[in-house]
Amino acid sequence: LKEEKVKVTFILCDGKRIETEGKVGDTLLDVVVNNDLNIEGYGACEGTLTCSTCHVILKQDVYDSLPEQPSDEERDMLDLAYGLTDTSRLGCQITLTKQLDGLEVLVPETINDARS
Numbered sequence: 178l179k180e181e182k183v184k185v186t187f188i189l190c191d192g193k194r195i196e197t198e199g200k201v202g203d204t205l206l207d208v209v210v211n212n213d214l215n216i217e218g219y220g221a222c223e224g225t226l227t228c229s230t231c232h233v234i235l236k237q238d239v240y241d242s243l244p245e246q247p248s249d250e251e252r253d254m255l256d257l258a259y260g261l262t263d264t265s266r267l268g269c270q271i272t273l274t275k276q277l278d279g280l281e282v283l284v285p286e287t288i289n290d291a292r293s
């Protein structure tokens with residue numbers, strides 16, 4: 178059985194595009210970690226929903242298409258992120274599906290570690 182790859186592009190605030198891929202079932206945080214992506218400060222709490230450094234901004238249609246809406250815990254943490262938008266999510270809470278192939282996410286300029 179072939180592993181299902183999902184292409185993901187991270188767009189940094191300086192316009193740099195990082196094109197990479199993950200597997201179905203990975204979170205966006207897994208993608209950053211597994212591919213050693215150099216995104217400063219990203220995912221500081223390792224997906225335990227205590228930091229908000231994994232904040233990403235999605236396109237509206239992608240945001241709407243996600244099967245899971247943010248949990249209360251995720252919303253609370255998002256409130257602490259800088260540059261919050263209506264289509265913000267935490268990358269550690271987004272799980273890749275085949276439908277998300279070609280996903281593009283924007284990594285906002287300032288990363289706030291809610292723990293500090």
Ligand code: FES
Nearest residue numbers: 222224228231269
């Ligand atoms: Fe810390 Fe997602 S990695 S909240």
